[in-house]
Amino acid sequence: MSFLDLNIVWYILVGVLFTGYAMLDGFDLGVGALHLFVRKDEHRRLLLNSIGPVWDGNEVWLVTGGGALFAAFPEAYATVFSGFYLPFMLLLCSLIFRAVAIEFRSKEHWTWWRQFWDVAFSTGSLVSSLLIGVAMGNIVRGIPLDADHEFAGTFFGLLNPYALLMGITTVLLFAMHGAIYLAMKTDGELLAIVTRWIPRLIGLFLASYFLFNMYTLIEVPWVLETVRARPYVFFLVAANVLIVLNIPREIHRGREFYAFLSSCTAMGLMMATFGLTYFPNMVLSNPDPANSLTIWNAASTQKTLGIMLVIALIGVPLVLSYTACIYWVFRGKTTLTKHSY
Amino acid sequence: MTAEILARAQFAFTAAVHYLYPPLSIGLGVVLVLMEGLWLKTGNPLFHNMARFWTRIFALTFAIGVATGIVMEFEFGTNWSTYSRFVGDIFGSALAAEGIFAFFLESGFLALLLFGWNKVGPKLHFFATCMVAFGAHFSAVWIVVANSWMQTPAGFHLETIIDGKPVVLPPDHVVTPADLTSVRAVVDDFWVMVFNPSSMERLTHVILGAWMAGAFLVVSISAFYLLRNRHRDFARTSLKVGLAFATVATVLQMLSADATAKGVVNNQPIKLAAMEGVYETREATPMTLFGYVDQKDERVVGPKIPGLLSLLAFNSLTRPVTGLRDLPPSDFLTMRHPGISAEEIPQIRKSYWPNVAAVFQFYHIMIIAGVAMLALVVAGCFFWWRGWLFDTSRPLTRWLLGAFVLSVLGPQIANQAGWFTAEMGRQPWIVYELLKTSEGVSKVVTANQIVASLVLFGLVYALLFVMFLFLLTRKIQHGPESAEESEEMPDSWKALIRTTPRT
Numbered sequence: 001m002s003f004l005d006l007n008i009v010w011y012i013l014v015g016v017l018f019t020g021y022a023m024l025d026g027f028d029l030g031v032g033a034l035h036l037f038v039r040k041d042e043h044r045r046l047l048l049n050s051i052g053p054v055w056d057g058n059e060v061w062l063v064t065g066g067g068a069l070f071a072a073f074p075e076a077y078a079t080v081f082s083g084f085y086l087p088f089m090l091l092l093c094s095l096i097f098r099a100v101a102i103e104f105r106s107k108e109h110w111t112w113w114r115q116f117w118d119v120a121f122s123t124g125s126l127v128s129s130l131l132i133g134v135a136m137g138n139i140v141r142g143i144p145l146d147a148d149h150e151f152a153g154t155f156f157g158l159l160n161p162y163a164l165l166m167g168i169t170t171v172l173l174f175a176m177h178g179a180i181y182l183a184m185k186t187d188g189e190l191l192a193i194v195t196r197w198i199p200r201l202i203g204l205f206l207a208s209y210f211l212f213n214m215y216t217l218i219e220v221p222w223v224l225e226t227v228r229a230r231p232y233v234f235f236l237v238a239a240n241v242l243i244v245l246n247i248p249r250e251i252h253r254g255r256e257f258y259a260f261l262s263s264c265t266a267m268g269l270m271m272a273t274f275g276l277t278y279f280p281n282m283v284l285s286n287p288d289p290a291n292s293l294t295i296w297n298a299a300s301t302q303k304t305l306g307i308m309l310v311i312a313l314i315g316v317p318l319v320l321s322y323t324a325c326i327y328w329v330f331r332g333k334t335t336l337t338k339h340s341y
Numbered sequence: 342m343t344a345e346i347l348a349r350a351q352f353a354f355t356a357a358v359h360y361l362y363p364p365l366s367i368g369l370g371v372v373l374v375l376m377e378g379l380w381l382k383t384g385n386p387l388f389h390n391m392a393r394f395w396t397r398i399f400a401l402t403f404a405i406g407v408a409t410g411i412v413m414e415f416e417f418g419t420n421w422s423t424y425s426r427f428v429g430d431i432f433g434s435a436l437a438a439e440g441i442f443a444f445f446l447e448s449g450f451l452a453l454l455l456f457g458w459n460k461v462g463p464k465l466h467f468f469a470t471c472m473v474a475f476g477a478h479f480s481a482v483w484i485v486v487a488n489s490w491m492q493t494p495a496g497f498h499l500e501t502i503i504d505g506k507p508v509v510l511p512p513d514h515v516v517t518p519a520d521l522t523s524v525r526a527v528v529d530d531f532w533v534m535v536f537n538p539s540s541m542e543r544l545t546h547v548i549l550g551a552w553m554a555g556a557f558l559v560v561s562i563s564a565f566y567l568l569r570n571r572h573r574d575f576a577r578t579s580l581k582v583g584l585a586f587a588t589v590a591t592v593l594q595m596l597s598a599d600a601t602a603k604g605v606v607n608n609q610p611i612k613l614a615a616m617e618g619v620y621e622t623r624e625a626t627p628m629t630l631f632g633y634v635d636q637k638d639e640r641v642v643g644p645k646i647p648g649l650l651s652l653l654a655f656n657s658l659t660r661p662v663t664g665l666r667d668l669p670p671s672d673f674l675t676m677r678h679p680g681i682s683a684e685e686i687p688q689i690r691k692s693y694w695p696n697v698a699a700v701f702q703f704y705h706i707m708i709i710a711g712v713a714m715l716a717l718v719v720a721g722c723f724f725w726w727r728g729w730l731f732d733t734s735r736p737l738t739r740w741l742l743g744a745f746v747l748s749v750l751g752p753q754i755a756n757q758a759g760w761f762t763a764e765m766g767r768q769p770w771i772v773y774e775l776l777k778t779s780e781g782v783s784k785v786v787t788a789n790q791i792v793a794s795l796v797l798f799g800l801v802y803a804l805l806f807v808m809f810l811f812l813l814t815r816k817i818q819h820g821p822e823s824a825e826e827s828e829e830m831p832d833s834w835k836a837l838i839r840t841t842p843r844t
Contacts, residue, residue: 067441080418329457
């Protein structure tokens with residue numbers, strides 16, 4: 001192993017891209033999941049406009065994460081995307097629906113029109129979050145792979161209770177994250193509504209997260225062995241619970257931005273927990289671990305990983321700097337203007 | 342139907358629908374830069390209203406372009422996973438670069454373009470508009486580079502894994518189905534891959550096609566207002582900007598089309614023969630203007646101009662264009678099928694031909710649409726020069742404006758037909774002369790699953806398309822806004838309005 005192991009660098013970078021996606025698109029998917037819980041048209045418009053300028057930039061993290069996975073670990077990309085065929089097709093349709101719902105909803109004043117797109121936006125967001133969680137759950141648990149690394153399971157096999165629990169946990173995580181984001185972006189009556197949601201969502205998420213971790217220890221035996229070998233993983237889980245518990249404290253003090261940062265950190269810690277436990281696997285084969293895809297047998301050549309690293313070193317600082325600028329320009333409470341959704 | 346045909350149908354359908362929108366974003370992006378630039382330069386509030394109006398149309402096309410674009414990226418993995426394993430080392434980096442360099446730029450600055458009118462000053466807003474347009478062009482660069490590599494692969498070698506170690510395969514290695522679990526194409530030289538023999542010509546051709554899509558949309562909507570006698574000042578100025586842009590794009594496109602076709606002559610002679618319906622190799626090869634391909638008797642019925650194809654392909658009156666009956670050459674066939682007899686060659690040869698009738702017709706539709714658009718811009722410029730263009734009392738002007746209203750379909754038809762020519766003309770290959778399309782499909786995805794997703798996409802896209810047309814029509818009916826918008830403009834913007842605009 002040389003000083004700079006490109007496979008490990010790309011394992012981290014792909015993880016960073018998907019974590020960025022969870023932190024950013026996570027809150028706008030969460031806002032979508034909560035959309036139907038407010039009734040007034042003005043409030044719904046405020047919800048939409050709070051994510052209006054940023055949601056499609058957030059979705060680009062998924063596109064880029066997918067592109068980076070394709071380029072750095074083509075075998076993992078090919079295996080997972082073809083293996084999860086139907087769930088991913090449903091995910092795509094959900095993402096399309098919610099995207100155009102945001103764009104179309106406020107273009108007309110008819111009640112039925114707005115109701116239709118409200119439901120489309122909310123269902124699309126919910127189903128997307130659920131399916132992302134289900135996919136993640138299956139990756140954690142491992143999926144059946146044959147000797148050629150092709151998926152050997154079935155569609156209904158992917159909808160196992162463990163993966164579904166992960167799906168629900170993800171929905172709750174995104175909804176909590178979205179509510180905290182809304183606390184930053186709203187005020188007055190709407191802020192009062194949103195503030196009431198936050199402790200309930202935190203409670204629900206923590207309960208679901210606890211169940212999921214317990215279930216993991218029963219359902220996925222390799223996790224226990226890995227945690228024994230890498231005990232520092234335990235500290236990440238503990239830090240995660242503490243940081244989630246910090247959220248209501250910050251909200252109580254009226255420091256919504258710090259609450260949002262805590263929530264982002266929690267997501268980062270969860271992904272780090274996963275990454276450190278899962279390493280060096282890319283796609284774990286269950287029941288036959290010998291067929292697993294790892295950061296070595298799923299990777300592109302060193303040359304391509306090197307080229308991609310140059311691309312990332314040029315591109316990522318640019319992306320981060322103007323993303324930060326745009327969030328800065330649109331900071332503060334959302335107000336409705338003529339150009340709003 | 343087989344899974345392969347279904348997977349191809351799904352990719353063709355989702356790509357065709359997707360490709361209605363990005364060309365509009367690219368073309369309208371340039372229009373927005375032009376209009377906002379003119380507004381900053383002249384201070385004429387008309388340009389400001391125009392920029393605002395076209396931004397709203399832009400936003401609509403962009404949102405659907407993004408939503409349908411994610412599907413394309415997923416489909417390489419979901420439907421073409423064997424292909425993805427085979428080319429991931431090369432193709433993946435172009436896609437990732439597109440995401441990092443182009444999409445982030447586009448979507449980030451789009452926020453400022455759409456919602457930043459009251460948040461940032463005019464100069465910064467103009468910068469954002471330029472970045473969105475630049476990002477849109479940049480995304481075309483990477484995806485066309487990736488596609489061109491599939492047409493004319495370069496800068497790579499094949500390798501296989503033996504006992505866990507990569508082994509380089511010779512350049513003439515023939516990929517067989519048995520190879521597909523271990524053999525892959527890996528990059529030798531990134532820049533040779535990027536600047537592969539066809540990428541720059543094809544990129545120019547695609548971008549000019551996108552400019553035409555944007556320009557003719559502006560021409561069409563402006564002509565519609567003029568005919569209806571609505572928003573006259575707005576429509577006159579819009580038509581001038583749109584027509585000038587359309588003329589530049591169309592004339593440049595004629596040059597680019599010639600260069601692209603000459604590239605196909607050299608790089609993919611089978612595709613060229615199919616496009617032109619050339620079966621027989623003969624001196625002074627004629628060009629068929631339009632016609633019907635009789636695939637059974639291997640002939641094309643239709644008016645022909647003797648020697649024109651030789652002239653266009655080689656700048657020579659006599660040099661023959663190789664016909665399909667000699668393509669692919671016999672040595673290529675004997676290399677791929679060792680031990681075949683001379684009698685078997687003609688039959689096997691045909692399995693390397695694309696669907697000649699379809700490629701011929703798509704290509705000719707594109708050419709006819711292109712020539713029609715050239716005729717329209719020439720007529721438009723002539724009317725403009727004579728001062729007739731806005732004189733709607735003239736019947737001829739009314740005819741021309743009516744044709745302009747329909748002209749929005751021209752670039753769309755040409756763009757679609759062009760891509761069908763390019764992609765169907767490459768068949769039976771997914772990567773030209775390297776990997777067959779039938780070998781690229783996902784092994785684990787069944788025909789039934791693809792039927793399910795195809796139906797799903799069919800329904801969703803049909804709904805989307807109807808909604809898009811509906812909202813576009815409403816926006817056009819509603820038209821640009823004038824006085825009241827300038828009132829709520831922040832002071833930094835108002836300062837730019839001059840009471841006597843510079844001309």
